[in-house]
Amino acid sequence: xxxxxxxxxxxxxxxxxxxxxxxxxxxxxxxxxxxxxxxxxxxxxxxxxxxxxxxxxxxxxxxxxxxxxxxxxxxxxxxxxxxxxxxxxxxxxxxxxxxxxxxxxxxxxxxxxxxxxxxxxxxxxxxxxxxxxxxxxxxxxxxxxxxxxxxxxxxxxxxxxxxxxxxxxxxxxxxxxxxxxxxxxxxxxxxxxxxxxxxxxxxxxxxxxxxxxxxxxxxxxxxxxxxxxxxxxxxxxxxxxxxxxxxxxxxxxxxxxxxxxxxxxxxxxxxxxxxxxxxxxxxxxxxxxxxxxxxxxxxxxxxxxxx
Numbered sequence: 001x002x003x004x005x006x007x008x009x010x011x012x013x014x015x016x017x018x019x020x021x022x023x024x025x026x027x028x029x030x031x032x033x034x035x036x037x038x039x040x041x042x043x044x045x046x047x048x049x050x051x052x053x054x055x056x057x058x059x060x061x062x063x064x065x066x067x068x069x070x071x072x073x074x075x076x077x078x079x080x081x082x083x084x085x086x087x088x089x090x091x092x093x094x095x096x097x098x099x100x101x102x103x104x105x106x107x108x109x110x111x112x113x114x115x116x117x118x119x120x121x122x123x124x125x126x127x128x129x130x131x132x133x134x135x136x137x138x139x140x141x142x143x144x145x146x147x148x149x150x151x152x153x154x155x156x157x158x159x160x161x162x163x164x165x166x167x168x169x170x171x172x173x174x175x176x177x178x179x180x181x182x183x184x185x186x187x188x189x190x191x192x193x194x195x196x197x198x199x200x201x202x203x204x205x206x207x208x209x210x211x212x213x214x215x216x217x218x219x220x221x222x223x224x225x226x227x228x229x230x231x232x233x234x235x236x237x238x239x240x241x242x243x244x245x246x247x248x249x250x251x252x253x254x255x256x257x258x259x260x261x262x263x264x265x266x267x268x269x270x271x272x273x274x275x276x277x278x279x280x281x282x283x284x285x286x287x288x289x290x291x292x293x294x295x296x297x298x299x300x301x302x303x304x305x306x307x
């Protein structure tokens with residue numbers, strides 16, 4: 001995983017068949033095993049319990065897909081950094097929603113969920129999309145209906161801590177926020193209404209004041225290679241704090257949050273999701289590895305693109 005400060009915080013990590021991983025600062029399990037010397041599990045942050053669980057799955061002969069699902073689910077249960085799972089990153093209305101995706105590097109099939117409400121194990125719901133539908137991405141209330149049909153329990157994702165965080169933000173006049181070019185968006189809470197007669201607003205005065213950092217935007221991105229050389233990738237997040245309700249970030253978007261191709265390798269990214277969706281850095285990193293770049297070289301190339 002390579003990190004730089006770009007005005008936004010961005011990171012990309014990758015693994016490549018026969019090359020290994022770029023994993024500076026991450027909890028990277030690459031241990032000797034009687035099953036295969038090339039098994040690996042890696043994630044975007046130092047989420048050791050998530051990688052431990054993923055490694056247990058691989059060591060028991062499980063698939064890369066299973067390792068990614070189980071590892072990300074552990075992070076959801078532990079509420080890693082407050083940015084994964086329930087009880088974190090409330091939106092403007094105070095509600096926590098969650099996103100996830102999982103990708104099969106053998107088939108390029110993806111299961112993804114965006115803006116999921118009232119269901120805690122979002123990675124398992126994404127796996128259900130992968131295994132039981134021909135779709136790639138389900139979002140919002142209808143995604144919740146799908147999850148309930150698949151047997152998942154409907155319950156609130158808010159906690160006392162997330163609601164207190166939201167109230168503190170409200171008490172600070174809803175600053176900072178994600179609005180731009182809207183009257184009063186830098187001085188008070190909404191709703192905001194555009195006055196078409198006033199023309200364009202000064203973005204320096206009415207711009208996005210959000211400061212990105214590990215406690216605001218983050219995602220667990222996980223990559224794995226199993227004993228048979230199969231590769232999978234996945235992500236899970238509760239998104240950006242105080243996002244506009246309905247916002248879906250990069251995490252469930254194939255090629256943005258993560259990408260996997262067993263013939264080449266895999267990559268995952270974290271940072272300003274709205275910026276990353278525009279350039280698909282995970283896909284481009286895998287394509288760079290296809291051209292012969294190492295994982296570190298591919299990550300650096302995509303970070304330069306985002307600079």
